[in-house]
Amino acid sequence: MPAPLPTTAEILASREYLKGVEAWADRKVVGVGEHFIVKYGAHNDQIEGDNLLFLEQNNCGEFAPRLYAMWKAEDGKLYLVMERLRGKTLECLWPALREAEKSMILSKIKMLFTKLHAIPHRGFFGSVDKSHMPHHLFYWPDPKAQISGPYQNERSLFQGLIAKSRLIAEQNRRQSHLADFFEQCLSRDLVVDNRPPVFTHSDLQRKNLLIERDEKDKSCLSIKLVDWESAGWYPVYWEYVAAFFAFKWDDDWCTRVSYIIDAWPAEAAMMKMIYQDLWF
Incomplete structure (x- = not known):
């Protein structure tokens, strides 16, 4: 882990939008600090996180960003914290x-x-x-x-x-x-x-x-x-x-x-x- 994981508050406070800058967008991708990219939203799909883990398990992890954490918040939003490439x-x-x-x-x-x-x-x-x-x-x-x-x-x-x-x-x-x-x-x-x-x-x-x-x-x-x-x-x-x-x-x-x-x-x-x- 290159740094402590960002908190939910830090993720939501980020204004470095890579996708989903629109207020109505229910899936967003933001940069958080020097080391992390985070995808989150109510309609975010866990399958991407599962795929990143699958790649690691099958010796193909070097092709993709590393998944550092994945969780679902109480409001139903799914968060994927990944390596910033x-x-x-x-x-x-x-x-x-x-x-x-x-x-x-x-x-x-x-x-x-x-x-x-x-x-x-x-x-x-x-x-x-x-x-x-x-x-x-x-x-x-x-x-x-x-x-x-x-x-x-x-x-x-x-x-x-x-x-x-x-x-x-x-x-x-x-x-x-x-x-x-x-x-x-x-x-x-x-x-x-x-x-x-x-x-x-x-x-x-x-x-x-x-x-x-x-x-x-x-x-x-x-x-x-x-x-x-x-x-x-x-x-x-x-x-x-x-x-x-x-x-x-x-x-x-x-x-x-x-x-x-x-x-x-x-x-x-x-x-x-x-x-x-x-x-x-």
Whole structure:
């Protein structure tokens, strides 16, 4: 522990907002002192803290901020006190990087994801505590609908997304022809029986990669991955698919992701169609 943990009062008094500066925001991220970043709020999800602990237990803790403490206050707010990381985001650095620098950084990020994806699977698709699929695409307010998972195989996972499409169509008083198309035409390409799940960060974006460079030796890099709230067990193509969802198509990043992880362009295009139906 680099310093005494901040108190709740110190956390609430911080005005170093990294996220949630708006008064109405129910989830906030603040800096507290030299050593800590704190996420807190009534709708903060414990899954990120669980994921950070899971990484430590599986020898992947060097990729992520260290979790120092996690607690729920009497008012229902969940607090996650994490290590304050140094460096700049890859999003900030990218425009000024030379080709050789990009290649070096991408190769190091690839090593990170290769080790992450090699964590032995647990035989289900869902969060590390086996409660639900953490990615927002699987969110549904009524747990009885069984859309959020967890799932035992890819086929039941895909059926969950189709069920969500049908419920959305029903709420909007329209026929579920699009869900019929998903089921009849896409499932044969997106579902592979007995294919094991892969532990996935599920939000590979440059803003979530922190790069700290040694001023004396530019080739010496420390790379950390942040925002683990969507991580869990997903189909093998999901890391690429989730990155694809966030592509802005305004620079070369969209073609460089395949330097880090396996590209699944056909699966990404099909899942983007489903995403647009379920999230827009």
